[in-house]
Structure formats: structure tokens, C-alpha cells
Amino acid sequence: xxxxxxxxxxxxxxxxxxxxxxxxxxxxxxxxxxxxxxxxxxxxxxxxxxxxxxxxxxxxxxxxxxxxxxxxxxxxxxxxxxxxxxxxxxxxxxxxxxxxxxxxxxxxxxxxxxxxxxxxxxxx
Amino acid sequence: xxxxxxxxxxxxxxxxxxxxxxxxxxxxxxxxxxxxxxxxxxxxxxxxxxxxxxxxxxxxxxxxxxxxxxxxxxxxxxxxxxxxxxxxxxxxxxxxxxxxxxxxxxxxxxxxxxxxxxxxxxxx
Numbered sequence: 001x002x003x004x005x006x007x008x009x010x011x012x013x014x015x016x017x018x019x020x021x022x023x024x025x026x027x028x029x030x031x032x033x034x035x036x037x038x039x040x041x042x043x044x045x046x047x048x049x050x051x052x053x054x055x056x057x058x059x060x061x062x063x064x065x066x067x068x069x070x071x072x073x074x075x076x077x078x079x080x081x082x083x084x085x086x087x088x089x090x091x092x093x094x095x096x097x098x099x100x101x102x103x104x105x106x107x108x109x110x111x112x113x114x115x116x117x118x119x120x121x122x123x124x
Numbered sequence: 125x126x127x128x129x130x131x132x133x134x135x136x137x138x139x140x141x142x143x144x145x146x147x148x149x150x151x152x153x154x155x156x157x158x159x160x161x162x163x164x165x166x167x168x169x170x171x172x173x174x175x176x177x178x179x180x181x182x183x184x185x186x187x188x189x190x191x192x193x194x195x196x197x198x199x200x201x202x203x204x205x206x207x208x209x210x211x212x213x214x215x216x217x218x219x220x221x222x223x224x225x226x227x228x229x230x231x232x233x234x235x236x237x238x239x240x241x242x243x244x245x246x247x248x
Contacts, residue, residue, distance in 0.1 A: 001224060001232045012150055014138055021145030026136055026201045038226065070222035071232055073214050077150045079222040090197050098194035098203040100125060102162065108125045108195055 004031045007076040010046060015089060018067040018081035024089035025097040027054070029078065041066045043080055060121050062086035088115035091122065128155045131200040134170060139213060142191040142205035148213035149221040151178070153202065165190045167204055184245050186210030212239035215246070 002011060010028040017024055027045035029037065033053055036044040043064035047054035057063030064082040071078050090097040092114075099112030126135060134152040141148055151169035153161065157177055160168040167188035171178035181187030188206040195202050214221040216238075223236030 012136060014147060014150065016147055023138060023140055023147065023203050026138065026150075026196065038230075069226040070235070071224050071226070072150065072221040073216050073218075073223070074221070077222075079147050092197050094197075097196040097198070098201075099197070100195050102193040102195070106162075111194070 001071045001075050002031075002034065002078070003075040004034075010048070011075075012077040013043075013045060013080060014077065015043060015064055015080045015082050015084075017095075018083055022096055023098060024064075024082070024084060024095070027056075034078070037066060037080070038069065043082060056089075057085065060086065060091070062088060062121075064089070086116070091118060093118045093121070125195045125199050126155075126158065126202070127199040128158075134172070135199075136201040137167075137169060137204060138201065139167060139188055139204045139206050139208075141219075142207055146220055147222060148188075148206070148208060148219070151180075158202070161190060161204070162193065167206060181209065184210065184215070186212060186245075188213070210240070215242060217242045217245070 010030055013029045014026050015024045030046040033044045033046045043056040043066055045054045063085050066080050066082055068081045069078055088095050093116045094112040095115055100108035101111045103109050133154055137153045138150050139148040154170040157168045157170045167180040167190055169178045187209050190204050190206050192205045193202055212219050217240045218236040219239055224232035225235045227233050
């Protein structure tokens with residue numbers, strides 16, 4: 001069902017809070033990341049910037065426990081329903097990476113509240 | 125906030141049902157698609173297969189009325205909260221394109237129900 005070749009090696013992976021339905025983040029998975037996610041029931045992505053597997057929470061401890069995995073009609077995207085440990089998926093400390101919303105003008109305003117201080121978690 | 129250049133010209137666009145929270149689909153937007161989406165308050169994507177703007181619903185009439193637009197921390201993805209006219213985002217007739225879910229084995233099973241018959245809508 002999933003077609004990594006067609007997707008250039010990487011499928012899109014959307015993480016959604018299993019309880020609240022909040023969309024938390026989007027990242028990428030190669031086949032190895034997908035298989036490890038299925039096996040470990042924790043979200044594992046492929047970091048394009050670091051060019052390696054990214055076990056979500058490996059640094060922060062904020063892992064994502066995977067409750068279900070769905071695949072889309074094209075076979076080039078997956079939807080993970082997760083329990084987000086630590087309450088925040090975003091490295092900037094917000095529950096969701098989508099914490100800025102377009103206003104009526106052409107500007108984005110912050111709509112989320114910080115769950116943690118990134119400096120305290122990542123030390124930078 | 126959105127960085128089309130960094131994203132290779134296309135940002136990922138996730139459509140989520142504004143009322144139910146169901147994730148409906150993922151597609152792509154170039155800057156023109158994004159600007160038309162903002163202006164028209166209807167979802168406009170960029171079709172990579174057809175290499176042109178794709179006004180969602182242009183063929184089926186199943187447009188997406190956009191209620192809000194959020195951008196992620198990296199500036200390479202947007203989250204649209206939409207009202208899906210016609211009840212189905214997927215061209216296969218399901219409410220969501222993510223209508224197959226991984227089972228305990230290595231198989232996906234259909235978890236959604238068809239809202240419409242694709243042949244009746246698209247005539248093919």
C-alpha cells in the first residue's frame with residue numbers, strides 16, 4: 001500500500017493527537033523509519049536536514065507512542081495517531097508545530113501556548 | 125513565515141475537517157496556490173502530477189471552504205481547517221484519503237465508508 005519508490009524514498013508522515021485530534025506535526029519517513037515505527041510503536045522519522053533516522057524524543061524524551069497508522073489513497077503519506085509524551089511535539093515548546101495562524105491581514109499570530117521552555121529541554 | 129524557496133517551491137498542505145478534526149488529505153501548494161487559497165477562502169493546491177493549480181472540487185464540485193490556515197515552525201507546511209462540501213475529500217469516495225489502517229499484521233484494512241461512488245462523480 002505504501003509506495004516509497006514513487007514517493008522518492010520518503011513518504012509524508014502526519015502526527016495527530018489520538019485523544020484531542022490536534023494535528024501536531026508533519027515529518028518524513030523512509031522505509032526503515034516506517035518499519036521501526038511499526039515495530040517499536042514509537043514514531044521514528046527520517047530527518048532530511050540531518051540525513052539520518054530521527055527517533056522522535058531521542059533528545060527531549062518527548063516520544064510519540066503510536067496508537068494507529070493509516071495510509072492515504074496515493075500510498076505516499078501516513079497518518080499516525082499518537083500519544084505525545086511531555087505534552088509538546090514542537091521543538092519550540094508548543095503542543096503543535098502549527099502554532100501560528102493566519103490573521104485577516106497577511107500576518108500570522110501565535111495561537112498556541114508554550115508547554116515547555118526549549119532552552120531548558122535542549123540546552124540551547 | 126512560509127518559506128517556499130526553502131521548500132523547493134512547494135509546501136505541504138494538510139486539510140483537516142474543521143468540525144470533526146478528521147484529517148482529510150495532504151497535498152501541495154506553490155505560492156500562487158497559497159495566495160489564491162487565502163484570497164478565495166477555498167482550498168487551491170498545486171498538482172504535481174498535472175503540473176498546474178488544482179482548485180479542489182473543480183471537477184467534482186466538492187470544494188473545501190477554508191476556515192483557518194496555520195503554518196508550522198519550519199515554514200514549510202500549512203494546516204487548513206476546512207468544511208468539506210460533498211462530505212468526501214478523497215477522489216475514491218471516502219471522507220478522508222486516510223481510509224486504510226495498518227492492522228496487527230502487515231496489512232492495511234479499509235476503515236472508512238464510501239460517501240460517494242467515484243464513477244458517478246467523475247464518470248470514469
